[in-house]
Amino acid sequence: MLSLSNICVAYDNKPVVNKVSFSIESGEIGCLLGPSGCGKTSILRAIAGFEPVSEGDIHLRGTLVAGADIHAEPERRKVGVVFQDFALFPHLNVGQNIAFGLHGHSALQKSQRVIELLALVGLPDISERFAHSLSGGQQQRVALARALAPRPDLLLLDEPFSSLDAELREELAQDIRRILKHEGTSALLVTHDQHEAFAMADAIGVLKGGQLLQWASAYQLYHRPADKFVAGFIGQGTLLPGTLIDNSMLQTELGLFQLTAPQVTQFAGAKILDVLVRPDDIVHDDSSTNVAMVLSRAFKGAHILYELALNDDPAFRVLCLAPSHHDHELGERIGIRLDLKHLVMFNA
Amino acid sequence: MKKRNWREPWLWAVTVFSLLLAVPVLLIFTSVLVPQYELWHHLFETVLSDYVYHSLLIAFSVGALTLILGTGLAWLVARYEFSGRRTLQWLILLPMAMPAYILAYTYTGMLDVAGPLQTQLRDTFNWTYHDYWFPDVRSLGGAIVMLSLVLYPYVYMLARTAFSEQSASFYEASRSMGVSGFAYFRKVAFPLARPAILTGTALAMMEAFADYGTVQYFGISTFTTGIFRTWNGLGNAIGAAQLAAVLTSFVLVLLLIEKHSRRRLRYFHQGQNQHSAKRLTLSPVQQLWTVLFCLLPVALGFIIPSVQLTFWAIERATSQVDEQFVNLIWNSFYLAASAAFIAVGLAILFAYAKRLRSHWLLNSQVQLASLGYAIPGTVIAIGAMLMLSAADDALNQLTEALFDTSVGLVFSGTLVALLLAYSVRFLAVALHNVEAGLQRIKPSMDDAARAMGLSPFAVLQKVHIPLLRASVLSALLLVFVDVLKELPATLILRPFNFNTLAVRTFELASEERLQDAAVPAVAIVLVGLLPVVLLTRALELSKNEAN
Structure with a gap:
C-alpha cells in the first residue's frame, strides 16, 4: 500500500528527516511515534504531498509518487488526511464538510454517503450543524468522516488527539481503530503519545532526530527495544549495569544471566553491559528472601510503583509494580522475585 | 454584578452625552411626522x-x-x-x-x-x-x-x-x-x-x-x-x-x-x-x-x-499662498484639533464607563452614539442644525423674557454646530481605537497593581496611561484627519465667513479654478497620508503578533 525507501526531507537545506524506510500493508495501521521535532510530521506531510522529498522514493499502491525529481500533487494522491486542528471549514455545515471531497457524485449519492459516514462515527443527527457548535470529540469524528468520505485506501492522521481531553483520547483511538478496520482502510498515525500508538497501531516506528530507530509491533518495542532510546521512550524501566564473564555470562546485582548465542556474537569483546529491567520483570513477594530498599513510591490506584535500591545501593535501582494493598514505607526492605522472560542488553 | 443605583455617575454621564450625540439623527427621523405634501409632490414630479x-x-x-x-x-x-x-x-x-x-x-x-x-x-x-x-x-x-x-x-x-x-x-x-x-x-x-x-x-x-x-x-x-x-x-x-x-x-x-x-x-x-x-x-x-x-x-x-x-x-503657490491661506490652515488646524480632542475625550469616557460598569442600558447607549460613522455628513449636519436652532430659539425666548434681550445664534451659528456634527460622525473612529487600547489592559492587571499597593489613581497613572497612550494618539490623529477632509457637514454648518481647506478647495473648484484649488488640496492629501502610515504600521504589527 505505502512504502518509503530512504526518504529525506529538508526545509531550507536543513535536513529534518534522514533516510527513513518503512512500509504499510493493505489494511494495516501504522504509527510514527517520537518526541516533538523528531521529523514525524514531516514524513506524514511528504506522504500526503505537502512537502517534497529531497532523497528517496515514496510508493503509493505500487506507484512512485515522490522521489528526487518526482512530486505528484496532493490532490492526485487520493490520500485522506485528518489534521491536528481538524481543519473543518467553518462556512460549511457538517454534511457539506463531509461531502467536500466527493467529486462527480450526484446530490443523492453524496447525501447517502454523508448519512452512512455519520452513522459510522456515531453521530447520526448532526449533519446540519456547524463545526463551532460541536465539542472537540465530535469535531474529531467529523474530521475522520470527511477524510474517509472519498473512500481513500490510505488515511493519514496528524496528532489527531492532541487537542482533546485525556479521558477522550483512548476511547476515540479505539473507536477510530474499529472504524478503520471496518472500512478496511490502511492508516498512518503520527503522535508523541505512546498510549495512543498502542491503542491504535499494528506497527509503530520510533523516531529521533529525523531517523527511524525501530519499526515494530508495540509488544516488540516494549520487550525487544532496538536501542537505549527506544527502551527509555517506550514504557518504564531502568538499566542495570552488569559485568560480562567469559563472553557468555552477565554478572548483575540481580544475579547471573546466560546470554543467547546471537547476543554472545553481538557483544563479543564488551566488558560492561546494561540490562533493561521493566517493572513487570520484578515481582513483589513478601515471602522472598531477596530484599530491596524502597527509595520512592507512586500511588497508581490499583498498583503502587516502587523504586527500589538493590543491596541498599542507590546506584542499582529497579522498578516494581506491586498490588495496591502492599503498602510499604520509604526505607523499608521488601521481598522481590525476578521474573525475567528474556534478557535485553545494550552496550554501556 | 452588583445592583446599580440611580445615582450612578458613569451611567448619567454616558446618558447625557450619548443622547446629545444621538439627537441629531433621531430628529431626522421625527421629521417625517410633519408631512410636506407640496414638497414631495414637487420632488416626485421632478x-x-x-x-x-x-x-x-x-x-x-x-x-x-x-x-x-x-x-x-x-x-x-x-x-x-x-x-x-x-x-x-x-x-x-x-x-x-x-x-x-x-x-x-x-x-x-x-x-x-x-x-x-x-x-x-x-x-x-x-x-x-x-x-x-x-x-x-x-x-x-x-x-x-x-x-x-x-x-x-x-x-x-x-x-x-x-x-x-x-x-x-x-x-x-x-x-x-x-x-x-x-x-x-x-x-x-x-x-x-x-x-x-x-x-x-x-x-x-x-x-x-x-x-x-x-x-x-x-x-x-x-x-x-x-x-x-x-x-x-x-x-x-x-x-x-x-x-x-x-x-x-x-x-x-x-x-x-x-x-x-x-x-x-x-x-x-x-x-x-x-x-x-x-x-x-x-x-x-x-x-x-x-x-x-x-x-x-x-x-x-x-x-x-x-x-x-x-x-x-x-x-500657483506664489499667488495662492498668502495671509488668507495661512488663516485657512490655522482655521482647519484648530477646528480639527478641537474636534479630535472632544471626540477622543468622549470616547475615553464611554470606553471607561463600559469597562467599569457593564450595564445593558449603558452599552446600548454607547452603541447608539457610535452609529454616526454610517450616517452621511449631510444628514448629520441637517440634524445638528435642527437641534441647535431649536436650542437657540429656546435660549433667546428665555433671555428675552428674563432680560429683555436676545443673545443671537450662540449654538447654530458658531463652531459649536461643527464640533457637534464632527463628534457625531467620528466618535466611532475614536471609540474603536480607545477600546482596542483598553482591551490590552486586562482587568487582572488592575487587580495586580492594586494588590501591590497602588491606589486607583496610581493605577491609572502607572498602568493605564502608559499603555493607552499609543491608541489615544492614533485616535486623535485619525479624527483630526477625517475632520480635515470632511466637506458636506462643514459646508452646511460653518459660521459665516469661516473657511477651511476642504471648503476652500471646493469653492475654487466650483469656480473652475482647478489649478488654484490644488494648493489647499495638496495640504489635505499630505495630512491624509498620516493615517495611511499609521494603518500600515498597525497591519505589520498585527501580522508580527500573529506569527
Whole structure:
C-alpha cells in the first residue's frame, strides 16, 4: 500500500528527516511515534504531498509518487488526511464538510454517503450543524468522516488527539481503530503519545532526530527495544549495569544471566553491559528472601510503583509494580522475585 | 454584578452625552411626522426618481468595483510571492489619503477638453474638437470610478487580513480532497473571507452614499445634493430632513449587513490559530503582470493625481499662498484639533464607563452614539442644525423674557454646530481605537497593581496611561484627519465667513479654478497620508503578533 525507501526531507537545506524506510500493508495501521521535532510530521506531510522529498522514493499502491525529481500533487494522491486542528471549514455545515471531497457524485449519492459516514462515527443527527457548535470529540469524528468520505485506501492522521481531553483520547483511538478496520482502510498515525500508538497501531516506528530507530509491533518495542532510546521512550524501566564473564555470562546485582548465542556474537569483546529491567520483570513477594530498599513510591490506584535500591545501593535501582494493598514505607526492605522472560542488553 | 443605583455617575454621564450625540439623527427621523405634501409632490414630479436611481446606482456600482478590486488585490498580496510585494502591500493603501472630490477635480482638470491630455492629442494628430471621442469624466460613470479608486482600500485591508489569517491546514485539507487553484478560492478562501469582504464593501458603499463633493461637482442629482438643494435652495428644513431620513434608511440596511458580517467574522475566526499557508511563487512573467495589476489602482488613485496636483500647486503657490491661506490652515488646524480632542475625550469616557460598569442600558447607549460613522455628513449636519436652532430659539425666548434681550445664534451659528456634527460622525473612529487600547489592559492587571499597593489613581497613572497612550494618539490623529477632509457637514454648518481647506478647495473648484484649488488640496492629501502610515504600521504589527 505505502512504502518509503530512504526518504529525506529538508526545509531550507536543513535536513529534518534522514533516510527513513518503512512500509504499510493493505489494511494495516501504522504509527510514527517520537518526541516533538523528531521529523514525524514531516514524513506524514511528504506522504500526503505537502512537502517534497529531497532523497528517496515514496510508493503509493505500487506507484512512485515522490522521489528526487518526482512530486505528484496532493490532490492526485487520493490520500485522506485528518489534521491536528481538524481543519473543518467553518462556512460549511457538517454534511457539506463531509461531502467536500466527493467529486462527480450526484446530490443523492453524496447525501447517502454523508448519512452512512455519520452513522459510522456515531453521530447520526448532526449533519446540519456547524463545526463551532460541536465539542472537540465530535469535531474529531467529523474530521475522520470527511477524510474517509472519498473512500481513500490510505488515511493519514496528524496528532489527531492532541487537542482533546485525556479521558477522550483512548476511547476515540479505539473507536477510530474499529472504524478503520471496518472500512478496511490502511492508516498512518503520527503522535508523541505512546498510549495512543498502542491503542491504535499494528506497527509503530520510533523516531529521533529525523531517523527511524525501530519499526515494530508495540509488544516488540516494549520487550525487544532496538536501542537505549527506544527502551527509555517506550514504557518504564531502568538499566542495570552488569559485568560480562567469559563472553557468555552477565554478572548483575540481580544475579547471573546466560546470554543467547546471537547476543554472545553481538557483544563479543564488551566488558560492561546494561540490562533493561521493566517493572513487570520484578515481582513483589513478601515471602522472598531477596530484599530491596524502597527509595520512592507512586500511588497508581490499583498498583503502587516502587523504586527500589538493590543491596541498599542507590546506584542499582529497579522498578516494581506491586498490588495496591502492599503498602510499604520509604526505607523499608521488601521481598522481590525476578521474573525475567528474556534478557535485553545494550552496550554501556 | 452588583445592583446599580440611580445615582450612578458613569451611567448619567454616558446618558447625557450619548443622547446629545444621538439627537441629531433621531430628529431626522421625527421629521417625517410633519408631512410636506407640496414638497414631495414637487420632488416626485421632478427629481426624486433621479435621486433614488443615481444614489443606488453609484452605491452598488462602487460596491461591486471595490469588492472585485479590493478582493483581487488582497488575494494576490496574501497568497503569492513576487518581487516588490512588500512595498506594494502598503502602496495599495495610498489612495485612502485622497478624498474623492479632490480626485474628481484633478481628473477633470487633466482630462477636460482644455486639459493637457486632450490638448496634446489634438496637437499631435491635428484633430479639432469634433474629430474624436473622449470619455467624459464629469459623468455618472466618472463618479463611480473616482469613488471606487479611493474606497477600494477598505475592502483590501479587511480581505487581506482575512486571507492571510486563513490556516494552512484548510488549504492542505482541500488539496488532499482534490480541490486546488481557483476552485480553492471559490469554495473555501472566498467564503471564509466573505464576512470581512462584505464588511469592507458595506463601509465603501456607506461612503459612496455619503459622498457630496464628487457628485455635486459632476452635476449628478443624488440624495446628498438633493438634501443640500432642499435646504439651501428651497429653504425647506423639514423637507431636507425627510430626504435625509430616506437616505439614512438605505444606509441603515448596509449597517445591518455590516454588523451581521462582523458577528460571523468572530466565529469564522475560531480554530484558525494554525500557521498560515506559505505564499506560492510566481513565474517571472506572472510576477510582472501581478505587479502591473497591483500598481494600476495605486497609479490612478494616487500617484498620477498627486503628481498633477503638486505641479499645479507649485505653479500657483506664489499667488495662492498668502495671509488668507495661512488663516485657512490655522482655521482647519484648530477646528480639527478641537474636534479630535472632544471626540477622543468622549470616547475615553464611554470606553471607561463600559469597562467599569457593564450595564445593558449603558452599552446600548454607547452603541447608539457610535452609529454616526454610517450616517452621511449631510444628514448629520441637517440634524445638528435642527437641534441647535431649536436650542437657540429656546435660549433667546428665555433671555428675552428674563432680560429683555436676545443673545443671537450662540449654538447654530458658531463652531459649536461643527464640533457637534464632527463628534457625531467620528466618535466611532475614536471609540474603536480607545477600546482596542483598553482591551490590552486586562482587568487582572488592575487587580495586580492594586494588590501591590497602588491606589486607583496610581493605577491609572502607572498602568493605564502608559499603555493607552499609543491608541489615544492614533485616535486623535485619525479624527483630526477625517475632520480635515470632511466637506458636506462643514459646508452646511460653518459660521459665516469661516473657511477651511476642504471648503476652500471646493469653492475654487466650483469656480473652475482647478489649478488654484490644488494648493489647499495638496495640504489635505499630505495630512491624509498620516493615517495611511499609521494603518500600515498597525497591519505589520498585527501580522508580527500573529506569527
